Amino acid sequence: MWKRIAGVFSVCLFLVSGLHGQNQVAFKPGAKVFVAPMQDGFDTYLKAALQKKKVPITIVGSKDDADFAITGSSETQKAGTAKKLIRLDWHSDEQASVSIANLKTSEIVFAYSVNKQSSAHGKQSTAEACAKHIKDELGKKK
Amino acid sequence: MRSALKVLLFTILCIPPTILSAQSGADMSIPTGSKLFISPVDGGYDIYLAAAIVRKQVPIVLVTDKSKADFELSSVTESERAGWAKMFFFGSTASAEQASIKIVNLKTSTIVYGYNVNKSNSARGKQSSAEACAKHLKAKIEHDQR
Numbered sequence: 001m002w003k004r005i006a007g008v009f010s011v012c013l014f015l016v017s018g019l020h021g022q023n024q025v026a027f028k029p030g031a032k033v034f035v036a037p038m039q040d041g042f043d044t045y046l047k048a049a050l051q052k053k054k055v056p057i058t059i060v061g062s063k064d065d066a067d068f069a070i071t072g073s074s075e076t077q078k079a080g081t082a083k084k085l086i087r088l089d090w091h092s093d094e095q096a097s098v099s100i101a102n103l104k105t106s107e108i109v110f111a112y113s114v115n116k117q118s119s120a121h122g123k124q125s126t127a128e129a130c131a132k133h134i135k136d137e138l139g140k141k142k
Numbered sequence: 143m144r145s146a147l148k149v150l151l152f153t154i155l156c157i158p159p160t161i162l163s164a165q166s167g168a169d170m171s172i173p174t175g176s177k178l179f180i181s182p183v184d185g186g187y188d189i190y191l192a193a194a195i196v197r198k199q200v201p202i203v204l205v206t207d208k209s210k211a212d213f214e215l216s217s218v219t220e221s222e223r224a225g226w227a228k229m230f231f232f233g234s235t236a237s238a239e240q241a242s243i244k245i246v247n248l249k250t251s252t253i254v255y256g257y258n259v260n261k262s263n264s265a266r267g268k269q270s271s272a273e274a275c276a277k278h279l280k281a282k283i284e285h286d287q288r
Contacts, residue, residue: 039186071189072186072189073185073186073189073190074186075185075186075267075268077223077237080223080226081226082225082226082229082230083229083235086226086229086230086233087229087235093235093237093267095266095267095268095269097186097189097190097192097193097268097269098189098193099189099192099193099204101206105205106205106206106207106210107203107204107205107206108192108196108204108205108206110196111189111192111193111195111196111197111204112193112196112197113189113190113193113194113197113268113269113272114269115266115267115268115269115270117235117236
């Protein structure tokens with residue numbers, strides 16, 4: 001009798017854990033990612049950087065088709081007159097931050113922020129830094 | 143009559159501190175693995191905080207849906223870029239940053255944690271202040287666990 005109850009219980013536990021596993025989509029190469037619109041069009045820079053750095057994800061145009069969503073923000077401080085005159089530096093200061101959320105579980109699976117003083121290529125540099133670290137994160141999960 | 147008074151006195155002296163300590167102990171802690179929702183902030187400071195929490199390996203789960211969260215983190219931040227005088231006299235282009243966070247238990251509506259940071263010469267702008275908040279949050283969670 002007890003053996004039968006234990007058997008039924010273990011089968012139920014197995015089924016429940018299987019269903020739980022089905023709902024969770026891992027952030028791994030090939031994941032479908034939606035890049036949400038960001039301030040100052042940073043999403044466009046990020047999409048370009050993801051392509052340039054050959055990040056192994058599929059960028060989709062609609063949130064409904066995606067498993068993950070990237071949200072982010074960026075800020076640029078153009079070099080002022082003082083910086084140009086005193087330091088002879090025309091480059092802007094850039095900072096950006098991105099986070100990747102699993103759209104099914106609402107959990108944030110990855111987040112990264114970058115700050116570049118005198119950024120060589122403006123927003124492109126920060127976007128490429130984000131893309132590089134997303135690629136590294138995916139590399140860990142192969 | 144005297145014994146009843148003794149019992150009453152004992153109750154007044156002993157029970158309230160027990161209740162208070164139990165309340166503060168239970169409500170003020172942030173258990174490891176709790177689900178935290180970070181409220182959106184103008185300027186995207188919430189994303190810097192998320193990145194800092196991931197980087198500092200704070201033992202909590204970040205969620206983007208408030209209904210699935212146990213705690214809510216809200217914050218304010220202010221940046222002041224270096225002026226010409228700071229550049230000329232100190233040779234520094236680093237901005238001054240200040241930020242403040244608070245964490246609310248969504249079930250009890252109790253503020254369980256608050257922290258302020260002020261960096262007059264922030265090496266990495268918002269990232270530095272966000273990482274300071276994350277570091278101290280991690281210390282609080284680890285302290286609660288002990």
